[in-house]
Amino acid sequence: MSEPLGVAVLGAGHMGADHVRRLARTAGARVAAVADPDTGRAEQAAAGLDGVRVHAEALAALHQPDVRAVLVASPDATHEEALLAAVARGLPVLCEKPLAPDPGAALRVVEAEARAGRALIQVGFMRRYDTAYRRLKALLDADELGRSLMLHCRHRNVSSPPHFTSSMLISSSVSHEIDAARWLLGQEITAVTVARPRPSSGAPAGLLDPQLVLFETDGGVLVDVEVFVNCGFGYEVTCEAVCERGTARVGDEPAMVVRSKGGARREIAQDYLVRFADAYDREVRAWVRAARAGRTAGPGAWDGYAAAAVAEAGVRALDSGERVTVELAERP
Ligand SMILES: NC(=O)C1=CN([C@@H]2O[C@H](COP(=O)(O)OP(=O)(O)OC[C@H]3O[C@@H](n4cnc5c(N)ncnc54)[C@H](O)[C@@H]3O)[C@@H](O)[C@H]2O)C=CC1
Numbered sequence: 001m002s003e004p005l006g007v008a009v010l011g012a013g014h015m016g017a018d019h020v021r022r023l024a025r026t027a028g029a030r031v032a033a034v035a036d037p038d039t040g041r042a043e044q045a046a047a048g049l050d051g052v053r054v055h056a057e058a059l060a061a062l063h064q065p066d067v068r069a070v071l072v073a074s075p076d077a078t079h080e081e082a083l084l085a086a087v088a089r090g091l092p093v094l095c096e097k098p099l100a101p102d103p104g105a106a107l108r109v110v111e112a113e114a115r116a117g118r119a120l121i122q123v124g125f126m127r128r129y130d131t132a133y134r135r136l137k138a139l140l141d142a143d144e145l146g147r148s149l150m151l152h153c154r155h156r157n158v159s160s161p162p163h164f165t166s167s168m169l170i171s172s173s174v175s176h177e178i179d180a181a182r183w184l185l186g187q188e189i190t191a192v193t194v195a196r197p198r199p200s201s202g203a204p205a206g207l208l209d210p211q212l213v214l215f216e217t218d219g220g221v222l223v224d225v226e227v228f229v230n231c232g233f234g235y236e237v238t239c240e241a242v243c244e245r246g247t248a249r250v251g252d253e254p255a256m257v258v259r260s261k262g263g264a265r266r267e268i269a270q271d272y273l274v275r276f277a278d279a280y281d282r283e284v285r286a287w288v289r290a291a292r293a294g295r296t297a298g299p300g301a302w303d304g305y306a307a308a309a310v311a312e313a314g315v316r317a318l319d320s321g322e323r324v325t326v327e328l329a330e331r332p
């Protein structure tokens, strides 16, 4: 394909607007449409770009003749409808995580893609494109430290958005650790337990924040995740692999170290758009390249389904206080 890939961006909120700016500077791509029921937001995201049509209705954007690919950045509950419509039209899709908010919806998407007969979907688990995570993956794959035994993960946000629920600490935030653990270890997660301390007084009333999530894998590895989405001080995502002959840890790099009279301070990024800016850039570049070549790259629909199934087990573990096993469907 010689002309740039015309992309429809569905949803022009935090992620959608950021992806519009990113696509506008990505070689081989152009933003052809932005759809958001809040058309003011869509127009703002498209401001300054040539040839972008704004739609109030997401699915209308998919019928625009110059739209050749779709980037889904609308709320989680709207992903399934957008994905099924894109797959029905044979359009490659980069869908922000989670693929769908529950495993039933995610499996319907997997099945629709299987019926279409070719892979069309990439899920926005951008950590797979982060330099530090890639180095950790390469180290574990090289087997230099021996077999992995445990992963210790931390996922802290300054504050959570108003719509955030206690379940979303797992289904939205920890979904990244679920994918990262499956990818780093090359193993499936088989059981989940969730413990929680008293809620932080810095969290909105009723929100169970923080939580401590423990995953077991089919390879006998334990993965613990501290998730704390109203920590107040910064955006911190770390992962330490404990292996038989050593450990390796990523995510401690400060945004900046400032030295001034009498001391030094380490600055911490305040949100994911800053911490993972390079990862999102690489993710979108890889997706555009693959879509132009008629392929997909990175985590696919099945990875999105597996993450949704583990997250659903995690939410049941949170509600029940019990250890919950993960049941994965037969892969189509
Ligand atoms: N990969 C990552 O690190 C992150 C991923 N996300 C994911 O990105 C997606 C969007 O999240 P945010 O941008 O934070 O949300 P947001 O609330 O800032 O923006 C969502 C936008 O979608 C619009 N919208 C609602 N229904 C729509 C529909 N049917 N079609 C098109 N647009 C619709 C809303 O009007 C709003 O402008 C979510 O799935 C979220 O889980 C969010 C934050 C970070």
Ligand SMILES: O=C1[C@@H](O)[C@H](O)[C@@H](O)[C@H](O)[C@H]1O
Binding pocket: 097, 157, 172, 173, 174, 176, 229, 272
């Ligand atoms: O995907 C994301 C958000 O939806 C989620 O709410 C945050 O906790 C994550 O850090 C961010 O990467």
